[in-house]
């Protein structure tokens with residue numbers, strides 16, 4: 001297929017939620033492959049009520065006591081005040097790129113209308129600081145934190161009105177920051193945003209309906225809303241990419257893409273039913289988003305299973321959304337086993353109303369064997385995932401200790417998986433460790449830590465301290481010729 005062939009040229013950016021081997025060095029990757037780390041606005045910045053920032057749906061969600069540990073991102077890692085020191089740490093770590101997200105409600109407090117000059121200044125300062133230090137700037141426009149004003153006005157992602165407001169916000173970002181930004185990711189994990197926010201209710205805005213919610217929700221409809229929200233996200237993505245391409249790309253020379261949660265799925269057995277179930281799982285989790293953006297429509301299997309609850313693209317919309325990716329960001333944390341289930345009985349993590357009719361679990365229910373694996377990640381799964389994306393379309397371990405040997409192994413393994421995929425012809429172009437510093441985590445507050453740098457949340461000064469993983473990453477990035485086992489461990 002021509003579209004598929006063209007898609008082979010799409011770049012892949014891999015982001016893993018953290019992180020021994022010998023035998024590879026930084027030099028085994030092409031010079032233009034970048035190694036970075038990432039954060040997101042609500043999880044990192046804090047300063048939630050400072051300098052004119054408007055509330056986002058995450059402020060509302062956390063202040064309603066929705067986190068298990070009752071925490072909020074009011075202070076988080078205090079990146080709003082500490083960004084300068086953090087960029088200095090990035091330089092010391094040898095990061096080649098940094099990806100952060102912009103808080104829409106810090107820049108445009110009510111979601112639409114006047115720009116907050118202090119918000120503008122904050123992002124200009126970070127970008128200048130990175131540029132000055134030669135760190136490539138990757139910006140995520142949206143990481144789950146919709147301005148509360150738009151949620152109140154028209155239920156945010158459930159309304160097509162979001163397309164126009166988001167595009168106007170993106171226009172401000174491109175215009176103000178685009179001269180220094182090389183990579184724009186429009187949306188973070190729209191599949192997770194749709195499911196967490198509208199199916200399970202675990203993420204803001206916390207909507208769901210029985211029996212699908214993981215938490216108790218007062219409003220929502222898990223059978224319908226996840227699909228509506230994702231549909232509006234896809235239309236928004238497309239409109240924003242078209243805006244960038246028409247108005248900015250020639251001049252600014254950046255590239256635009258998306259980022260999706262894409263766990264690898266192994267069929268539990270060799271049976272045809274399980275093989276098909278594993279494929280359905282892929283179609284329902286990331287084909288849901290990627291298939292429209294490449295081919296202009298949802299995967300056939302989704303249309304068939306979901307029927308009229310799945311919104312459809314008009315002819316005009318199909319043309320609009322098709323081909324709106326310069327790169328795909330692949331978020332991979334671990335892999336799953338998938339087995340077939342009769343329709344309606346399917347229960348699983350992460351699939352809207354279980355139309356997928358498969359069971360995905362982290363353990364093999366017959367032997368009790370862990371899927372490879374949640375705590376250590378599955379580097380080989382990432383390699384398979386990357387190869388699968390190339391063919392189809394052209395969280396893991398947290399450690400409280402600064403001595404996070406397990407995460408060192410995780411990151412090492414993932415980088416090896418990426419290297420193998422590259423050697424097998426995948427056009428992977430970057431790797432971002434999640435996260436640069438410990439932050440407020442969306443599922444667990446401050447109870448899990450994924451940073452390369454430890455943040456002491458008990459100390460009001462929120463000091464940073466390099467973990468073993470930060471030192472390993474630094475040694476790797478600075479090892480131009482040495483095999484990795486020489487790096488001090």
Ligand SMILES: *[C@@H]1O[C@H](CO)[C@@H](O)[C@H](O)[C@H]1NC(C)=O
Nearest residue numbers: 209210220221222223224309
């Ligand atoms: C969800 O919406 C569908 C379609 O409108 C409706 O049939 C169903 O009853 C709704 N479910 C809930 C829990 O409101």
Ligand SMILES: *[C@@H]1O[C@H](CO)[C@@H](O)[C@H](O)[C@H]1NC(C)=O
Nearest residue numbers: 379380383413414416417420
């Ligand atoms: C990478 O490839 C080597 C050689 O084929 C293999 O031994 C190793 O297990 C692979 N690593 C991953 C993470 O897939």
Ligand SMILES: *[C@@H]1O[C@H](CO)[C@@H](O)[C@H](O)[C@H]1NC(C)=O
Nearest residue numbers: 398399400401403404405406
């Ligand atoms: C953190 O890593 C160390 C070293 O690998 C390990 O001994 C410890 O159990 C880990 N802690 C947690 C909470 O996973």
